[in-house]
Amino acid sequence: xxxxxxxGIDVILDNYPPSLPKRLLSKVVPVFQFGVIGIMxxxxxxxxxxxxxxxxxxxxxxxxxxxxxIATAWLLGNVMxxxxxxxxxxxxxxxxxxxxxxxx
Numbered sequence: 654x655x656x657x658x659x660x661g662i663d664v665i666l667d668n669y670p671p672s673l674p675k676r677l678l679s680k681v682v683p684v685f686q687f688g689v690i691g692i693m694x695x696x697x698x699x700x701x702x703x704x705x706x707x708x709x710x711x712x713x714x715x716x717x718x719x720x721x722x723i724a725t726a727w728l729l730g731n732v733m734x735x736x737x738x739x740x741x742x743x744x745x746x747x748x749x750x751x752x753x754x755x756x757x
Contacts, residue, residue, distance in 0.1 A: 669742040679737035682730050689726035693719050 655664050670676070692699060693715065700708045715722040745752045 669740045669744070671738060671740045675737045675740075679734050682734045682737070686726050686730035689715075690723050693723050 655662055671679075692712065696708055696712055696716065700706075700712070
């Protein structure tokens with residue numbers, strides 16, 4: 654849009670990295686997603702392997718609607734990961750001089 658309004662302007666788009674805690678947390682989200690999917694698909698075998706003879710009550714609640722539980726974990730995980738990976742920050746330079754700084 655800027656290039657059409659101002660011919661000759663040089664627009665360079667690049668992602669600004671999010672903070673370290675957000676980046677680390679965004680790496681945990683897929684582990685949670687696949688953990689929920691694994692428990693939904695093989696919970697009857699997983700719980701005895703870790704020493705729990707009777708699965709907890711929340712497992713039966715989630716298992717009652719297996720598709721909904723998996724879809725919810727997948728969709729919420731994707732939303733969280735998208736939120737954690739975006740910073741919304743940008744920098745503006747004019748004649749190689751920083752005009753706008755996201756940390757300011």
